Amino acid sequence: MKQVRIIQMLIAVVMVLALGSCSSDNLSEVENQNGKQTVKMEFVGKVFGFDQQGSFEAKVQTRATSSSWNDGDKIYITFFNGSTIIPGEATYSSASGWSVSYDGNLATGSNLKCEARYFVNATFSSSSLVSLNSNSEIYEDLNATYAYSNGSLTVTATLSPKTGRIRFTGKSGEKIYTTGISVYTTFSPAINTFSTSNAMITSTVASNGSTPYIYGSFTDNDRNLGLVGSDYAFTRTCTSSMLNVGESGYMAIPSESSHNNWRSGLYVKASGVEFKMIPVAGYSGGFFLMAETETTEALYASVYGGTSTSQLPEDWIRYSEITSFIEKLNNETKLNFSLPSVDQWKYAANGGNKSQNYTYAGSNTPGDVAWYSANCSSKQEVKTKAPNELGIYDMSGNVGEFVSDSKISYSEREICGGGYCSNSSYITKDSYVTTSFDTSNAGYSSLGNYKNSRSQGVGFRLILVLK
Known part of the structure; x- marks a missing residue:
């Protein structure tokens, strides 16, 4: 009897545990x-x-x-x-x-x-x-x-x-680079958040004659779409009907002979200031784009959070400050800007594959294309003289331009193109001087025919290399 009661109690405990689970x-x-x-x-x-x-x-x-x-x-x-x-x-x-x-x-x-x-x-x-x-x-x-x-x-x-989408039609195997489209890069479920990137997008035309679709939205309200190929660059301001959420679209890749509604060159905006990059084709070291103008005070200030509308070229600047500026610009735009080498600078100044073999960058008459000692005593606004064959301004005169090459040691740099205080022999399309400086304060101890002890009268121009 006692055993039966114990068994019954055990069964009851098991049932309670089972139900409780x-x-x-x-x-x-x-x-x-x-x-x-x-x-x-x-x-x-x-x-x-x-x-x-x-x-x-x-x-x-x-x-x-x-x-x-x-x-x-x-x-x-x-x-x-x-x-x-x-x-x-x-x-x-x-x-x-x-x-x-x-x-x-x-x-x-x-x-x-x-x-x-x-x-x-x-x-x-x-x-x-x-x-x-x-x-x-x-x-x-x-x-x-x-x-x-x-x-x-x-x-x-x-x-x-969640996005619109766009593809490009062209010749099979053609490689293009696109700017102006923001795409999603990650989704984090734990915090329910997306991350985005406005980096340059690389696409290749497939055998069916079109690239894969790009899914995204325009980076800014200007709706500027940039397209760079192996030897060209174009920019288009797109209508409000393009790349809307849920809609598909396609565009033919533009060319020099057919680019309706496209502007020649790549237009880039940094902190609200727009500047133009010119394609430089035919260079033995590879295709690159060069800034249409020397870096302006407006662009330089904007990248550092300032406000300026000045179209004077930035000068009175240390080389280390230029490299810091380029780093900030690259972080903002997600592009690969740098200083040109002497060879890249000279090739572009000569007019690239459109060269007419002028003495100066765009003319045989210095006053047509350059601000120099014979017609001014200070730096002038960019784009107030004629451009060279590629459409690049002020490669002769206005301010000298730093390039990336170093000679012998870090304490020597090349300055290309001459400036407003240079005579005509220092502003030719092939002109550059080597200058040494004190690395403790980056002040120049010699600068060809420049008279100032620092880098007054010396600025810089950007190039863009595709990766």
Whole structure:
């Protein structure tokens, strides 16, 4: 009798323990080894694709039924429980449907707020990071909802494109570089945040005659799109109808003979100041772009947070200050600016592959293209004399220009082109002087025919090398 009573008591204890281990709200949940919860999910919704342009009927990518999803497809869901963000990663299996792994506690109820995102061509994806590039498609619903009760989860979402997209048509194998488009680079589920980049985008025309689509938006309100090829550069101001969210578009790659609506040269904006880069083709060391003008006081000030409209060239400057400026400019624009070498400078000053073999940069008459000792006594605004054959200004005179070469040691630098205090023999297209300076304060001890002890009358000009 006593044994029967003991057995009955043991059975009762086991039943209590068994019932206590099952919460009425977690009947379908499983806790992972990493502490996250996993639950089955019913997904109600679809993914809308991009409209096809031209005469074709609009196409819609629909994923409303389970048969339209592939094994391993993921939807990243950000659940909200009050002000708390709960990141979730939903994965599809043809055998068992959707399951969601999430970190936190879901609210109970219906019509609860969540956000849903679906990625195509992500370069890497995990529960903590999704890596993206210019060819990655992003579909999202920021007004999705979920219902959760007793371990049963339903997510309702209509996912549509987050960006616009554009491609370029041209000759198969042609490589182009694009500026002016901002693309998404990462998504962090834990903080529900994207990061972006406005770096130059590299594309190649495929055998079908077009590049892959670039997914993104314009970097600024000017909607300037820059395109650089192997020996050309063009910029276009795009209309408000281009690259809108959810819309597709294409453009023919411009050429010297056909570039309607495109401006020649690459226009770059830094801290609100725009400047132009001129393509320099045919150089034996490789294609590069050179600034249309010497670096102005306005551009120099803007990169350091100042405000100026001065079109005088920046001078009275140390070489170390120039390198610091270029570093800041590159960080802001995500481009690869530098100083030209002597050979690059001389090739561009000669007019590149359009050279007419002038004595000075653009003319045989110095006064046509240069501010120098015979016609001024101080630096002048850029672009007030005629340009050379490439459309580059003031390569003869105005201010001398630092280049990147060093002679013998760091304490010697080349200055090209002469300046406002130079006579005509120092402002030819091939002219440069080597100057030494005191490295303790970067003050110049000799500067050809320049009279000042520092670098008054010496500025610099940028080049851009594609990578």
